[in-house]
Amino acid sequence: MTASSMIGPGEPIVIDAGLTGRVDWEVEVAVVVGTPLRHASPAQALAAVAGYTVANDVSARDLQFADGQWTRGKSLDTFCPLGPVIVTPDELGDPQALRLWTAAGVVELAANAVHAWSLAAPAPGARVGIIGAGAIGLACLQVALSGKAACIEVADRAESRRSIAGRLGADAAVAELTGEYDVIFDAVGAATHERSLALLRPGGVAVWLGLADPVAGFDAAALVRGEKRVLGSFAYTDADFATAAELVGG
Helix, strand or coil: CCCCCEECCCCCCCCCCCCCCCEECCEEEEEEECCCCCCCCHHHHHHCEEEEEEEECCEEHHHHHHHCCCCCCCCCCCCEEECCCCECHHHHCCHHHCCCCCHHHHHHHHHHHHHHHHHHCCCCCCEEEEECCCHHHHHHHHHHHHCCCCEEEEECCCHHHHHHHHHHCCCEEECCCCCCEEEEEECCCHHHHHHHHHCEEEEEEEEECCCCCCCCCCCHHHHHHCCCEEEECCCCCHHHHHHHHHHHHC
């Protein structure tokens, strides 16, 4: 029996507007298991792998967050396009060494960054700090570069990520931001939210792109005294996506 969520490459993904209004996608490696398994050891599990293919991991984010788990949000009809080919393990080599991307996924990352930038609305000449040089943080960097900021500094603990930020055009790529900033884009999450507020000048804006804990745990009194603002950036608009497509397309 074939799962109703599985479809072939190029087949239409059907979005039921009565169930979800927030559909997202991610590129993933799908493992094709060629032998029935139960209580398998790691070695037995790897030996049973017939090959690998490409999966579009479509998700109903509103259902996922409402349920608190992934099952329903990722298993709607047509939400798992696969293929078009299966590559055998001997052809592929180490699947952990693969680098995956989709053209739509790159635009989506940029659209999130465009939306965050539009929320903050930095004035020309602003000093901008970005915490986190993962995919979202680097997308924020590229949007900031197009937005006429006077100085853009990126912080990440990983030297490899800092190197990428420097090559993309950051004025500084450091392990930790210092000084005061007009705008901080926090692309890490709850662990750095308090730090993002401490780095703001009076009147500055912090945009949080990473998911927050229910209890934020920052100094609200300092926020009030400094007349600082915190903005959450969760989604993007059609206009943001169109702007991002132009930006990515060059």
